[in-house]
Amino acid sequence: MAIKRNKIHQCVVAALATSAALLTGCATQSSNSTAQITNSYYGTLEPFAQENLYFVLTDRFVDGDPNNNYPEQGGDENYTFNRPLKGPDGKEANVGYLGGDLLGVYQHADYIKDLGFTSVWVTPIVENPDEAFTGGEKIHYGEMFKDGGKTGYHGYWGVNFFVEDEHLVSENFKFKDFTAGMKSKGLKTVLDIVANHGSPSYTMPQDQPMYGEIYDKDGKLIADHQNLHPTELNYDNPLHTFFYKKPDLAQLSDTNADNPAVLDYFVEAYLQWIDQGAEAFRIDTIRHMPHHFWKKFADRIREHHPNFFMFGESFVYEADFIAQHTLPENGKVSVLDFPGQAAITSVFGKPKEGSQLKATKIC
Ligand SMILES: [Ca+2]
Numbered sequence: 580m581a582i583k584r585n586k587i588h589q590c591v592v593a594a595l596a597t598s599a600a601l602l603t604g605c606a607t608q609s610s611n612s613t614a615q616i617t618n619s620y621y622g623t624l625e626p627f628a629q630e631n632l633y634f635v636l637t638d639r640f641v642d643g644d645p646n647n648n649y650p651e652q653g654g655d656e657n658y659t660f661n662r663p664l665k666g667p668d669g670k671e672a673n674v675g676y677l678g679g680d681l682l683g684v685y686q687h688a689d690y691i692k693d694l695g696f697t698s699v700w701v702t703p704i705v706e707n708p709d710e711a712f713t714g715g716e717k718i719h720y721g722e723m724f725k726d727g728g729k730t731g732y733h734g735y736w737g738v739n740f741f742v743e744d745e746h747l748v749s750e751n752f753k754f755k756d757f758t759a760g761m762k763s764k765g766l767k768t769v770l771d772i773v774a775n776h777g778s779p780s781y782t783m784p785q786d787q788p789m790y791g792e793i794y795d796k797d798g799k800l801i802a803d804h805q806n807l808h809p810t811e812l813n814y815d816n817p818l819h820t821f822f823y824k825k826p827d828l829a830q831l832s833d834t835n836a837d838n839p840a841v842l843d844y845f846v847e848a849y850l851q852w853i854d855q856g857a858e859a860f861r862i863d864t865i866r867h868m869p870h871h872f873w874k875k876f877a878d879r880i881r882e883h884h885p886n887f888f889m890f891g892e893s894f895v896y897e898a899d900f901i902a903q904h905t906l907p908e909n910g911k912v913s914v915l916d917f918p919g920q921a922a923i924t925s926v927f928g929k930p931k932e933g934s935q936l937k938a939t940k941i942c
Pocket residue numbers: 642643644645646647648678679680746
């Protein structure tokens with residue numbers, strides 16, 4: 580989608596790997612301030628939007644170090660490695676860790692570069708729980724939005740946002756080594772960040788370690804859902820003030836964006852990862868937190884790193900809706916272009932039928 584230059588709203592950008600999603604950066608510009616623009620139509624002027632971005636779900640990419648797979652982790656029942664879900668006709672999915680790590684991504688940097696990409700977006704690197712989740716609804720093959728039996732292999736169930744998860748790093752290869760290594764290969768690192776929620780936090784038959792808990796950079800417990808339904812949280816308990824008292828997504832602990840300590844925590848945590856080489860952020864579940872949070876978050880990040888590029892996931896197919904995050908008063912955060920993705924797949928693919936099914940032959 581490109582928008583005429585005289586309009587205030589300028590959108591568009593870089594194609595992602597495999598998913599065919601698009602990154603949309605929108606900026607506010609006057610029509611005469613862009614001497615370098617010669618075409619009638621153009622995309623965002625954010626420099627980072629020129630990057631070709633390859634998305635990696637790190638655990639599912641390449642196992643570069645078998646020493647960080649922890650097949651014994653979680654015990655006999657709640658083990659975290661290799662939890663297959665059997666489907667029809669011998670098909671199988673998996674909700675456990677499968678061994679991919681940052682070393683495996685780095686070892687294939689040349690492969691990614693040779694595909695024509697200039698940046699790699701990696702899933703969240705932070706500490707996730709060390710057991711499979713026993714609450715929620717049990718997940719079966721082909722199902723979505725159920726967390727029972729799943730692990731944090733995807734990285735989106737943060738427990739300590741200052742610490743890397745043990746599955747992703749190696750003894751001599753931490754996140755800072757990864758970003759430096761990728762940079763030496765000519766690839767920038769985009770870090771996937773979450774502030775909307777921690778891990779699943781209630782409905783467990785018995786409260787499990789790490790689930791619903793959040794720790795600070797010194798390893799101190801600062802928030803704990805204590806396996807309580809959100810409506811049962813009590814703000815007289817300092818461990819509860821990190822969370823809202825209403826459910827949001829599944830059984831995830833929903834962070835309290837109105838608590839200044841929550842903003843401080845995430846700003847400090849994510850500045851640390853910029854210091855260690857992250858060159859842009861992809862913001863998970865951006866629409867599940869209020870604009871005032873993202874405005875303050877973006878301002879504080881850019882206080883230290885002017886013009887730091889961020890793009891959010893607002894999983895909605897209406898351009899007018901997702902564009903609200905791009906406004907300066909809302910933090911000037913670009914967004915993934917889900918409407919663009921829908922338009923592309925409606926022409927070139929068959930939505931929801933998997934990438935193996937291409938458009939029918941036209942000749
Ligand atoms: Ca591994």
